[in-house]
Amino acid sequence: MVHPIFSVILRRPDLLARHLSNHAELVRAEFAQAKRALVLKAVAGLGAGVSLPLALGLSATAIMLAVVERFHWALIAVPCLAWLIFIACALTAIRATVQPKAGEVREQVEADLDLLRHVRTEAANDRQ
Secondary structure, eight states: OOOHHHHHHHHOHHHHHHHHHHHHHHHHHHHHHHHHHHHHHHHHHHHHHHHHHHHHHHHHHHHHHHHHSOOOTHHHHHHHHHHHHHHHHHHHHHHOOOOOOHHHHHHHHHHHHHHHHHHHHHHHHHHO
16 A cells, blocks of 8 residues: 555655755755855955054054144044944954754754654554
8 A cells, every 4th residue: 555645746746846846945045045144254354354454554644643733633533434344344244144044954854754754654554
């Protein structure tokens, strides 16, 4: 006697194909999300790497100009803007992570394996 799951698979193989394509789509979505997070992390790291020397150079220049010339508000504003860009890029590079949805894929595969184990035990019980 054939288990109903197998008879449905034999009569409607498109259901199995759709089920497997849904698994593949879920994995593809996971990879796309991981890729986006990795690109964001790389761009933010690059921005932090460029803005740190810029902020240090502007700060040193502002200090020298403040000592030699008279003080002006731009001597604080311009380096502060570079420091804010550096801090924003550094925080983004540190915090940009991939949300772990691999558990969802694992749960789906475990549910499929549990179903197949159940079918196998029923088939073994039917033989006895």
